[in-house]
Amino acid sequence: MGRWLLLAIVAAGTLGVFGGSGPLSRQEIALGPHASVSLPRLARFQSPFSLVAERREAADRPLRLVLSDELVRGLSIERIGPTPVASKWSAEGLELEFAAGTQRVRLYARPDTVGGLEGQVRMDANAAVSLSLWSYP
Amino acid sequence: MDAVLRALSIYVALLLIFRITGNRTLARMNGFDLVLLLIIGEAASQGLIGDDFSVTNALLVICTLICAELGLAYVKQRWKKAERWIDDHPVVILRDGKLLEAGLDALHVDMDDILEAARKSHGLLEASAIRMAVLERDGQISIIPRRSAAG
Numbered sequence: 399m400g401r402w403l404l405l406a407i408v409a410a411g412t413l414g415v416f417g418g419s420g421p422l423s424r425q426e427i428a429l430g431p432h433a434s435v436s437l438p439r440l441a442r443f444q445s446p447f448s449l450v451a452e453r454r455e456a457a458d459r460p461l462r463l464v465l466s467d468e469l470v471r472g473l474s475i476e477r478i479g480p481t482p483v484a485s486k487w488s489a490e491g492l493e494l495e496f497a498a499g500t501q502r503v504r505l506y507a508r509p510d511t512v513g514g515l516e517g518q519v520r521m522d523a524n525a526a527v528s529l530s531l532w533s534y535p
Numbered sequence: 536m537d538a539v540l541r542a543l544s545i546y547v548a549l550l551l552i553f554r555i556t557g558n559r560t561l562a563r564m565n566g567f568d569l570v571l572l573l574i575i576g577e578a579a580s581q582g583l584i585g586d587d588f589s590v591t592n593a594l595l596v597i598c599t600l601i602c603a604e605l606g607l608a609y610v611k612q613r614w615k616k617a618e619r620w621i622d623d624h625p626v627v628i629l630r631d632g633k634l635l636e637a638g639l640d641a642l643h644v645d646m647d648d649i650l651e652a653a654r655k656s657h658g659l660l661e662a663s664a665i666r667m668a669v670l671e672r673d674g675q676i677s678i679i680p681r682r683s684a685a686g
Contacts, residue, residue: 404598412539416592420536492599
């Protein structure tokens with residue numbers, strides 16, 4: 399019985415139930431008709447992960463991404479690629495602006511909290527979308 | 536998935552490395568060997584956890600290593616050929632006081648090792664007092680004394 403339990407834990411870990419990589423670990427949320435954000439559904443405390451925001455339409459205008467304050471406070475953002483041309487704090491949260499023609503933005507971060515982490519993300523003129531992830535200890 | 540794959544790859548790599556170097560490697564440890572073992576452990580732990588220091592990752596790595604060990608035990612129990620390859624098999628290295636030379640170099644054993652084991656286990660001082668010396672699967676040397684020597 400105990401051996402099967404161990405095996406089940408390892409199988410669940412392989413599928414990504416305990417965070418990290420795996421088919422169950424990530425989620426993709428639509429930010430509008432032509433935009434989406436992909437991030438882990440399940441992460442681990444202080445373990446690196448990536449949040450990918452993508453614009454799927456060709457546009458010459460700059461890409462604007464806004465991360466809500468509660469989301470940014472729960473994360474340690476280590477790196478952003480490509481480098482934003484401008485960034486500022488507003489009432490909405492952290493606003494990042496990227497060069498015209500940018501289609502994909504990748505943020506490398508680590509959860510600073512254990513448990514549920516919620517927040518909102520907005521791209522360009524689209525409405526803000528709520529997202530959440532669970533951070534294991 | 537990354538934690539499971541890392542643990543499995545380190546487990547298999549260490550299994551292969553220690554199988555290649557032979558069972559005697561760990562059985563006869565001097566001070567430097569102990570330090571080397573600690574360094575190997577440190578390097579392996581870096582590979583096991585990477586830059587993920589969470590409790591969840593550590594527990595997942597531990598569960599994976601234990602599962603790998605249980606799986607290997609099952610394989611050894613089910614297929615004797617695999618058991619012989621993984622654990623090796625006992626080898627008679629000395630009979631009636633005479634070294635059986637074939638393969639001794641590969642086993643990393645010499646007469647001094649046999650006499651040391653004979654002194655420790657039975658207080659024997661000479662090879663002629665040994666009926667048989669066997670290199671066991673765990674790398675230890677078993678000594679079977681002659682009847683007169685055993686008393």
